[in-house]
Amino acid sequence: MNSTAPKHINLHTFAVADGQLVLGNMPLSRLAQRVGHTPFYAYDRQALTQRMQQLRQAMPADLKIHYAMKANPMPAVVQHMATLVDGFDLASAEEMKVALDTPMPAEHISFAGPGKRPLELSQAIAASVTLNIESAHELETIVKQCECLGLNAKVAVRINPAFELKASGMKMGGGAKQFGIDEEQVPDILKRINVLGLDFQGFHIYSGSQNLKADSIMEAQQKSLQLAVQLAEYCPSPIRKLNIGGGFGIPYFPGDTPLAIEQVGEALASAMALTRQSLPEADVIIELGRYLVGEAGIYVTRIIDKKISRGQTFLIVDGGLHHHLAASGNFGQVIRKNYPIAIGNKMHGEALETVNIVGPLCTPLDILADKMTLPKAEIGDLVAVYQSGAYGYTASPTKFLSQPDAREVLV
Template sequence: MADRQVLMQQLQYHNSFYLYEESCILNSIHRLKDNFPGAQFLYSMKCNPAGRVLDTVFSQGTGADAASLGEVDAAWKRGVAPDLIYFSAPARTEADLRAAWGRCVIIADSLHELDMIRRIAAEKGETPAVGVRINPDFTFAADEGVAGKFGIDEAALWSADLSGLDIVGIHVHAKSQELSADVLAHYYENMFSLIERVQQHLGVTLRFANFGSGLGIPFAPGEEPLDVEGLGKRFQEMHQACAQKWPQLKILIESGRYIVGKSGTYVTRVLDKKVSHGKTFVLLYGTLNGFARPAVGEMVRSLSDRPFPYEPIFTHVQASALLPLTDHTDAETVTLAGNLCTSADIIARDITLPRMEIGDGLALDNAGCYAAVMTPMQFAFLTPPAQLFLTADGRVMEA
């Protein structure tokens, strides 16, 4: 979580705000690059596309994992080279593919998309170099496949019509938010095996294999960070063996939330406080419509004692630590609610915290990823939270 004094200072100017820390982002990038030499990391733009966040990430040679034409445009405008922008998403239009043509590496998500790419290429008189997203015969949890909306089933790819196309790469993304190095290492083993199967079945020489993400960060109390150092060593051993067979092959790994998740803090102001039937309510500015994850967690908590994560909307019922920005030291049991006209706008019930009064603030961590972008800020025409950026030298500016 960001420095308390910096948060208190910004609370003077904003009822609610996000603060993203440049130094935290850079540290995460360097940790990945130091432990995975030989891998090309791609930033998962959908988790936080704030302008200064993108500038910081791309300044480190990170490529772009683009899930929309808009993300392709954003990476392109920031000078990311076309061969470092990988465009993969389900159910794209032909207009999307035409607009992205020549500005990125297009990853086909279905047999229909392969047909569209072939038709566009024929019009242009080209044989395009494309990748394919595969739904493989394995998952993170098992060495067998499952049905899914993403990619082409492995068996279906072997019999697909690939005429007029130059298949140069594959992409698999099986899961987000994994904290077990053992699970990720076994997934990497399966991916290296898939590389061999694809080249044998299709008779192609791959130039890249995108392993997707899975690199998680601790959200819940008691969760241990991913052992990046140990996982990196195991990856290097597998990668060295692969490079001896196919020296031209580039291994890509998507960052998921790892690069920016811990960099963000969300802060909201206490607007009102009331007692109802013996319960104390602290009313905050912009909860469900400012940072939705805690409110979603509280909804899920009311429905199940053992909720299953639905990434990236719901990870855990306690996915953000709560830090009251107050000078009071005595404790109080309160319910934290927002200022929307809906009873769903509650982020914690009957929680004991240092006493907060009107004008104080509340800070929440883990707000750097899938936070602002997944929050319904248009609800009720309220002013959305500011998005701020703390530079490594201590300056605060618009993100």
């Protein structure tokens, strides 16, 4: 383990044997041989399963847990998640294709996003996927597509609540937002849905993401449930699906403390019991992406050069920001911080050195580690970037400077 492992961050998701990181019961160097080349992402199916088991134990028994595929839409990962979760939430027609290739029934799949194209809406209607309506215009477009297809649409209203998820890494509710319909406009939308005769399912209330504060999540969940109860009188039919979003974060940096999910689960159980009195037919759903898969993956890249520049050591690797934008610090960070990193084939190296790990791109932005103390590494060694199971490869500018692609494996 590297000597600067951030406090509080659990880097024991993966085993270590004979000085090597182990995924899927395979030492990292052998896994690299199996994959055939670096860089690559590796996701551990056992870690995914264990995370879901822990979450189930902490959450209310009657809570439905959906996987937000945008976090990691790799088909093999989605296939595995289909055996663990109660539903999928999508953000594109391509994700819908992947989801429909799994055993997950379409009735447990929903589609959100502020700019769904008419063709995407048509595909979702034909597949019986629930559409989360994001605007009045989108509602009317859905109706036109229904007329063309001769089918009805399953719809839910995505609400932009007046409140926000406090201490959230990315706020997606409260104030003026491109996401969803402002809560004060929802009654009119519901009346329109009733007139149009669409198959109303319920609400989708998503207020933020990457939150490590249990109190903030508990408050947002309680307000979301209360908001649904307040709006129920305007609904054209009883609420059957009540998606109160997610927001569960994972620790990335020094000082980050893992989310107290037991505390969240206890509070949610009490809130759901009260809500059930008013909304007896509603399945309460939480939608999680990063929390389910983020810690189950690593990004692996090989050292191809080592140089000294004015007293600083640089390890130049064959991957970088074009594969892992978030780890480079260019995906929402205001002040760049190092992701947890290890020399994956020298986990117990005693000789240490302070290094900068940089990618092969012709830009000073292509940096994976800034002045990090790690076991002494040489050309050919493998650098492993932790917390890489979510918003990694598909959230990165993979065509930037026409570099070779990375691979992804589920082990």
